[in-house]
Amino acid sequence: xxxxxxxxxPEIKLYEARKSVHPQRIxxxxxxxxxxxxxxxxxxxxxxxxxxWDRGPYAPNQAVLVDLANRRFYMFGIEIWPHEFYYVAGxxxxxxxxLFLVTTAVGRAWCGYACPQxxxxxxxxxxxRFVDGDRNARMRMDKAPWTASKxxxxxxxxxxxxxxxxxxxxxxxxxxxxxPTLTVDFWxxxxxxxxxxxVAVLTATTFIFGGFMxxxxxxxxxxxxxxxxxxxxxxxLQVTYKDWRGETRASVKKAESNPGEFGDCIDCNQCVAVxxxxxxxxxxxxxxxxxxxxxxxxxDRVMEQVGRPRGLIDYITADDAEAERAGxxxxxxxxxxxxxxxxIYFGVWAxxxxxxxxxxxxRTRLDxxxxxxxxPVYVQLSNGDIRNTYTAKIRNMENRPREIDIAIDGLPGAxxxxxxxxxxxxxxxxxxxxSPDSVARIQLFIVAPEAGAERDEFTMTVQxxxxxAPTDTEALFFERPKG
Amino acid sequence: xSDKKYIDQATGTETVGHEWDxxxxxxxxxxxxxxxxxxxxxxxxxxxVILYPAIPLxxxxxxxxxxxxxxxxxxxxxxxxxxxxxxxxxxxxxxDINSVAxxxxxxxxxxxxxxxxxxxxxxxxxxxxxxGFAGYPNLNDDDWLWGGDLEAIEYTLVHGIRQPDHDExxxxxxxxxxxxxxxxxxxxxxxxxxxxxxxGDETPSAAxxxxxxLYEANCAICHxxxxxxxxxxxxxxxxxxxxxxxxxxxxxxxxxxxxxxGVMPRWGQRLDPATIRMLxxxxxxxxxxxxxxxxxxxxEAGESDDQS
Numbered sequence: 001x002x003x004x005x006x007x008x009x010p011e012i013k014l015y016e017a018r019k020s021v022h023p024q025r026i027x028x029x030x031x032x033x034x035x036x037x038x039x040x041x042x043x044x045x046x047x048x049x050x051x052x053w054d055r056g057p058y059a060p061n062q063a064v065l066v067d068l069a070n071r072r073f074y075m076f077g078i079e080i081w082p083h084e085f086y087y088v089a090g091x092x093x094x095x096x097x098x099l100f101l102v103t104t105a106v107g108r109a110w111c112g113y114a115c116p117q118x119x120x121x122x123x124x125x126x127x128x129r130f131v132d133g134d135r136n137a138r139m140r141m142d143k144a145p146w147t148a149s150k151x152x153x154x155x156x157x158x159x160x161x162x163x164x165x166x167x168x169x170x171x172x173x174x175x176x177x178x179x180p181t182l183t184v185d186f187w188x189x190x191x192x193x194x195x196x197x198x199v200a201v202l203t204a205t206t207f208i209f210g211g212f213m214x215x216x217x218x219x220x221x222x223x224x225x226x227x228x229x230x231x232x233x234x235x236x237l238q239v240t241y242k243d244w245r246g247e248t249r250a251s252v253k254k255a256e257s258n259p260g261e262f263g264d265c266i267d268c269n270q271c272v273a274v275x276x277x278x279x280x281x282x283x284x285x286x287x288x289x290x291x292x293x294x295x296x297x298x299x300d301r302v303m304e305q306v307g308r309p310r311g312l313i314d315y316i317t318a319d320d321a322e323a324e325r326a327g328x329x330x331x332x333x334x335x336x337x338x339x340x341x342x343x344i345y346f347g348v349w350a351x352x353x354x355x356x357x358x359x360x361x362x363r364t365r366l367d368x369x370x371x372x373x374x375x376p377v378y379v380q381l382s383n384g385d386i387r388n389t390y391t392a393k394i395r396n397m398e399n400r401p402r403e404i405d406i407a408i409d410g411l412p413g414a415x416x417x418x419x420x421x422x423x424x425x426x427x428x429x430x431x432x433x434x435s436p437d438s439v440a441r442i443q444l445f446i447v448a449p450e451a452g453a454e455r456d457e458f459t460m461t462v463q464x465x466x467x468x469a470p471t472d473t474e475a476l477f478f479e480r481p482k483g
Numbered sequence: 484x485s486d487k488k489y490i491d492q493a494t495g496t497e498t499v500g501h502e503w504d505x506x507x508x509x510x511x512x513x514x515x516x517x518x519x520x521x522x523x524x525x526x527x528x529x530x531x532v533i534l535y536p537a538i539p540l541x542x543x544x545x546x547x548x549x550x551x552x553x554x555x556x557x558x559x560x561x562x563x564x565x566x567x568x569x570x571x572x573x574x575x576x577x578x579d580i581n582s583v584a585x586x587x588x589x590x591x592x593x594x595x596x597x598x599x600x601x602x603x604x605x606x607x608x609x610x611x612x613x614x615g616f617a618g619y620p621n622l623n624d625d626d627w628l629w630g631g632d633l634e635a636i637e638y639t640l641v642h643g644i645r646q647p648d649h650d651e652x653x654x655x656x657x658x659x660x661x662x663x664x665x666x667x668x669x670x671x672x673x674x675x676x677x678x679x680x681x682x683g684d685e686t687p688s689a690a691x692x693x694x695x696x697l698y699e700a701n702c703a704i705c706h707x708x709x710x711x712x713x714x715x716x717x718x719x720x721x722x723x724x725x726x727x728x729x730x731x732x733x734x735x736x737x738x739x740x741x742x743x744x745g746v747m748p749r750w751g752q753r754l755d756p757a758t759i760r761m762l763x764x765x766x767x768x769x770x771x772x773x774x775x776x777x778x779x780x781x782x783e784a785g786e787s788d789d790q791s
Binding site (some may be wrong): 015017379381382384389450 | 720
């Protein structure tokens with residue numbers, strides 16, 4: 001297009017009103033898949049916080065718990081400390097690469113089936129159908145004047161929206177505190193302000209996004225469709241209207257009277273009627289298509305009724321579409337999964353997962369970090385000996401109290417005592433007791449003879465007094481006055 | 484912009500009217516909800532400007548109906564923190580200092596509170612790490628003129644050192660042997676040799692032999708026959724490796740000739756008892772604190788004759 005087309009006096013507005021979408025009820029393989037995924041994802045979301053997991057008397061017994069107040073993240077048998085946050089980062093990286101993988105293979109499957117916006121929008125559309133009836137009834141209802149009956153129905157529908165929205169927010173907070181306790185606290189007004197605020201915000205967003213914004217969230221707000229557009233390639237599955245087969249559209253009667261002149265599409269508009277984002281898939285791939293495949297269900301059903309083969313609208317890759325258009329044979333869809341890009345994504349995804357599993361399996365639940373006091377670096381005692389002071393942080397990451405031995409090695413004649421005791425109690429090594437799942441901050445005074453290097457290297461080792469006897473060692477300096 | 488309207492045929496949307504090598508820009512209308520959101524932010528902004536300080540004037544800004552200020556917010560936080568600390572401060576002085584120091588929670592509070600108070604009141608002389616300077620004791624070491632247990636430290640803090648008009652203050656005074664003509668300067672040098680011999684800085688010599696006789700006559704009454712000092716009088720131990728003003732000949736000569744008269748304020752007049760208690764526990768925790776009111780006896784092997 002080299003020059004703009006001039007059209008006289010069109011009606012252009014500053015803003016565009018939303019065109020209401022009233023998807024029609026449909027049944028079919030993809031609809032049943034959507035039902036299954038909706039049930040599974042919602043069940044995971046609502047039930048998970050209520051699963052119990054015994055961790056002994058020193059830790060919460062909730063299977064999945066993000067304990068922000070105590071800075072712990074529990075997930076079944078795994079407990080993550082703040083310094084181990086890279087596991088969470090790793091999971092997010094895996095989730096990201098997982099989305100790349102899925103997008104490359106099956107296009108916008110995430111958008112169509114598993115995205116919370118899709119799942120909740122679907123749920124709310126079922127509510128619409130339950131209260132107002134199917135597509136045509138709802139369209140009539142929308143245009144109808146605000147009679148008492150319409151008002152009552154709308155209020156009823158919105159209160160169901162609100163109910164769902166409230167339980168969505170209510171379930172979210174259960175991940176952040178002991179669910180049974182929080183439930184009681186919540187209803188007796190004793191929960192933290194942040195709990196009520198979170199429920200309020202999530203209720204509002206669910207109510208607005210699920211009840212009213214719907215496909216506009218996908219089209220205008222969500223960055224993911226735009227990113228996906230860059231990640232899909234000619235071998236990614238997408239929902240496609242096979243125009244080479246469907247065009248030119250004509251009614252069954254017309255096609256019968258002129259055999260060979262028309263395509264398979266009978267222009268029944270069923271694909272448009274069932275679309276939850278209100279698009280016409282026959283216009284080609286577009287940003288509004290979340291590839292939920294309900295139009296495939298609808299079209300297949302119509303094709304069956306008119307006795308034509310299914311798959312006028314179908315999942316197909318761009319390459320296969322080209323081949324089919326040219327009349328070549330296309331390989332089965334699953335063969336598109338076997339290609340380098342998918343293997344690389346899967347390899348990276350799996351490598352991160354395996355590395356994290358390996359690290360999880362090998363991590364020690366005992367950790368030592370020592371800081372040498374710098375002010376003063378050393379102190380001369382009355383008998384001439386030199387004392388250095390250290391602050392040791394011993395992390396006991398297990399849910400039981402532990403006895404820990406602290407030993408120093410490589411500093412001849414050195415003794416050590418703990419803050420709160422005095423020099424007569426100094427020993428060559430110490431035993432301390434560390435509370436379950438906590439960090440012990442211990443002041444250590446180490447004293448050594450005056451004679452020696454200005455800067456002596458030595459090591460400090462902590463060892464759990466138990467069968468596993470885990471250790472952690474830190475290399476340190478001992479400093480003496482110059483001269 | 485041209486006043487003609489240009490419509491893109493494929494989308495039916497108006498273009499902005501420009502064209503760059505065949506590329507045009509669609510002027511897609513905003514969704515209506517977006518415009519509503521925009522209006523909502525304007526309403527929010529108006530409310531905010533009315534309720535909170537917002538518009539700068541010549542000397543200050545508009546105050547806002549809620550009367551909110553960041554200083555007020557700060558004052559509120561300080562008050563809240565003080566209320567939170569009140570029971571802890573009360574507990575600090577409700578029992579004796581040894582039981583406060585052995586209560587883990589109070590001990591932690593005392594050390595933290597003491598460290599803060601130390602940085603305000605004590606660092607000027609004792610240094611930020613409490614390592615002192617010449618004439619100002621290092622509080623990290625185990626050498627105490629008046630005693631290093633909790634009670635002795637607290638007493639020193641409350642009553643100060645050499646405070647005039649205060650009977651309970653820590654008070655000691657060494658004669659200015661040189662300035663007042665009690666000893667001649669060669670005698671003082673002999674005495675210095677003796678003192679450096681018993682502290683291990685010098686080997687015995689003829690001078691130190693002469694000095695030891697002078698020591699018996701002039702110094703032993705306070706510093707003890709062996710030079711180990713006397714805490715009741717605040718007389719320092721001369722045999723250890725720590726000297727407040729330095730162990731070199733010049734410093735010792737100056738001390739014996741002109742005497743020294745270091746002072747510390749009576750903190751009992753200036754600070755509340757809870758703060759003093761926290762300071763005492765903090766100083767005691769620095770590594771030199773003692774348990775018993777007796778001078779400690781720690782015989783360690785590995786002594787050296789190293790000169791500093």
